[in-house]
Amino acid sequence: MKRLIKNGQCLVDGHLQVQDILIADGKIEKFGQHLAANVPVGQIIDAQGLFVSPGLVDLHVHLREPGQTDKETVKTGSLAAAHGGYTTIAAMPNVIPAPDTPKRMQDMLALNQRDGAVHMVQYATITTDRGGDELVDMAGLKAAGAFAFSNDGNGVQTACTMYQGMKQAAALNMAVVAHAEDDSLTYGGVMHEGGVSKRLGLPGIPSVSETAQVARDVALAAATGVHYHVCHVSSAATVQVIRAAKAAGVNVTCEVSPHHLLLSDETITSDNAMLKMNPPLGSERDRQALIAGLLDGTIDVIATDHAPHTDAEKAQSMLKAPFGITGSETAFAMLYTRFVKTGLFSLAQLINWMAVQPAVLFGLNAGQLTEGAPADLALFDLTTPFTINANDFLSKGHNSPFIGEQVLGKTVRTIVSGQDVYPLRDIN
Structure with missing residues (x-):
């Protein structure tokens, strides 16, 4: 199944540009602007205002x-x-x-x-x-x-x-x-x-x-x-x-x-x-x-x-x-x-x-937003402040000196091989 991430801010030659990413079979099939693709509505992610990073x-x-x-x-x-x-x-x-x-x-x-x-x-x-x-x-x-x-x-x-x-x-x-x-x-x-x-x-x-x-x-x-x-x-x-x-x-x-x-x-x-x-x-x-x-x-x-x-x-x-x-x-x-x-x-x-x-x-096959690379992506909100809260941790460990810090850069979605791994409805 294909997925399309639209309107995300991506790094291109070191600068943020609005880009679309077409995912097929767990890989990035196309990376560019204004991509048109036959993708089901439920598989289109509008990343407007989000930073789309390589995982x-x-x-x-x-x-x-x-x-x-x-x-x-x-x-x-x-x-x-x-x-x-x-x-x-x-x-x-x-x-x-x-x-x-x-x-x-x-x-x-x-x-x-x-x-x-x-x-x-x-x-x-x-x-x-x-x-x-x-x-x-x-x-x-x-x-x-x-x-x-x-x-x-x-x-x-x-x-x-x-x-x-x-x-x-x-x-x-x-x-x-x-x-x-x-x-x-x-x-x-x-x-x-x-x-x-x-x-x-x-x-x-x-x-x-x-x-x-x-x-x-x-x-x-x-x-x-x-x-x-x-x-x-x-x-x-x-x-x-x-x-x-x-x-x-x-x-x-x-x-x-x-x-x-x-x-x-x-x-x-x-x-x-x-x-x-x-x-x-x-x-x-x-x-x-x-x-x-x-x-x-x-x-x-x-x-x-x-x-x-x-x-x-x-x-x-x-x-x-x-x-x-x-x-x-x-x-x-x-x-x-x-x-x-x-x-x-x-x-x-x-x-x-x-x-x-x-x-x-x-030598890992990771860390790139390029056509043919694994569709491993992270979508971050760089503009909305949030407070680091131990109750939000998925780790069993809460041993962080940064709990209570107000920060930017919240993870909105993480995709591995084209599939969502965060957030998940059932993480228990």
């Missing part, structure tokens, strides 16, 4: 299933992604059991296929159960359908293990996607080490715990030729290391999370676990360096690091609560409001970082 692509989400379904499931997490305008997401492997064998990968992919509301790709681990020094069967996991390799949630602590893992991944033309954190430098901290942590009397994590491991890893990446991708970059020093590595020709890419762009440790005025994430919020100098890194191309993409937890867990002190906040349902609206509406970013830049570039970096 967003998130390289970093935590869906918690199997093993922690009180926090999230594949179904609720993928619906949350759709609510945020995402049509393709990459699921991290810190589930129980982790997808660290071909059989477990096959089981994970079957679950994702059965319950996922959007397109999903699945990370495998680098080492068995994301810990220690025993490398997984990378060739077997690639054959089983793994997207890339990551121990996210943990840094690979031993240089030899990372070196050997990178060599194997490079031989398979697969990426190593790293949570960079030297455990010997974290000192049991719960937030960024600095003046704020000292004032609040909370143990701090020095940013060198991230930077030192990235510096090690870019040297290993240079030696192996692997595509090395750094998760959730958070510090000015790390940005500089990556900038220098790129200048030297190392095959390194990286992402920044919305919360590190939007907040700094100065936001933390009390023991508030809604502001506890890993890596922690850095200084204002770090935040400005991340923005500059995006603008100059050092940082390639924005990824949410969507990390849901239960209300009870996040009601605890920062000393006991788990690290992480949700992001899928708030990312676009918060970034559009704080950065595009203030003139720091253009809308085209934001969509490049949230849709186009993530797909390009990892």
Whole structure:
């Protein structure tokens, strides 16, 4: 069945133009102005006044299933992604059991296929159960359908293990996607080490715990030729290391999370676990360096690091609560409001970082509004203010510091392969 989206504002050569989009067999058949088509009235969507974007692509989400379904499931997490305008997401492997064998990968992919509301790709681990020094069967996991390799949630602590893992991944033309954190430098901290942590009397994590491991890893990446991708970059020093590595020709890419762009440790005025994430919020100098890194191309993409937890867990002190906040349902609206509406970013830049570039970096068939591309679209209202409300979340996690913020950029409709996935009449 064909569908027609009419009168939407689309980005064409970086500028908004009114366009029509004809969808057939799950793909974009035609893209242009004043399209005439034999489409049933019920399949015509009038997008007058709405921004029609390629579906967003998130390289970093935590869906918690199997093993922690009180926090999230594949179904609720993928619906949350759709609510945020995402049509393709990459699921991290810190589930129980982790997808660290071909059989477990096959089981994970079957679950994702059965319950996922959007397109999903699945990370495998680098080492068995994301810990220690025993490398997984990378060739077997690639054959089983793994997207890339990551121990996210943990840094690979031993240089030899990372070196050997990178060599194997490079031989398979697969990426190593790293949570960079030297455990010997974290000192049991719960937030960024600095003046704020000292004032609040909370143990701090020095940013060198991230930077030192990235510096090690870019040297290993240079030696192996692997595509090395750094998760959730958070510090000015790390940005500089990556900038220098790129200048030297190392095959390194990286992402920044919305919360590190939007907040700094100065936001933390009390023991508030809604502001506890890993890596922690850095200084204002770090935040400005991340923005500059995006603008100059050092940082390639924005990824949410969507990390849901239960209300009870996040009601605890920062000393006991788990690290992480949700992001899928708030990312676009918060970034559009704080950065595009203030003139720091253009809308085209934001969509490049949230849709186009993530797909390009990892060879995904996503992130484009072109004829023949998958009909994966998000329709946003950029003009009507709304308040972020936890009751509207489709994620099980309500652990967001952005609840109560008045923003622009509400998701009106999300379409995957030509079919509506948000809103749905029945989301239970």
